[in-house]
Amino acid sequence: QVQLAESGGGLVQAGGSLRLSCAASGRPFGSYTMGWFRQAPGKEREFVAAVTWSGSRSYYADSVKGRFTISRDNAKSTFYLQMNSLKPEDTAVYHCAGGYVFSRYITASAYGSWGQGTQVNVSS
Numbered sequence: 001q002v003q004l005a006e007s008g009g010g011l012v013q014a015g016g017s018l019r020l021s022c023a024a025s026g027r028p029f030g031s032y033t034m035g036w037f038r039q040a041p042g043k044e045r046e047f048v049a050a051v052t053w054s055g056s057r058s059y060y061a062d063s064v065k066g067r068f069t070i071s072r073d074n075a076k077s078t079f080y081l082q083m084n085s086l087k088p089e090d091t092a093v094y095h096c097a098g099g100y101v102f103s104r105y106i107t108a109s110a111y112g113s114w115g116q117g118t119q120v121n122v123s124s
Helices: 027-031
Strands: 003-007 010-013 018-025 033-039 046-051 058-060 068-073 078-083 092-099 118-123
Touching: 003 092, 018 033, 018 092, 018 118, 033 068, 046 068, 046 078, 058 068, 078 092
Parallel strands: 010 118
Antiparallel strands: 003 018, 018 078, 033 046, 033 092, 046 058, 068 078, 092 118
16 A cells, blocks of 8 residues: 655745646556645545556546646655646645546546645635
């Protein structure tokens, strides 16, 4: 089982940028698909982005495509979410997740490991 811990959240003005990090401990990190999900108050958790174990393929929700970039550094057991051109609607708690999800990368229940989350607030 992989333990995950997010960092990098905070308050930013619309149009600004943040980079979230997710540090992993545990042996399977290098073979897991890693994903980011977010949950805004009163809304369900939604898929944001995912990256395969090798980093060769990444997937994005339409709402963040072209603005967010997911990446990973397996040597550091860390992966990242670079968020640019932030909008107030990006305000949420962002969670990182990992697992053997195969093609179910947008499905939260497919991920076996989760971080506690980091708050991102984007002011207008």
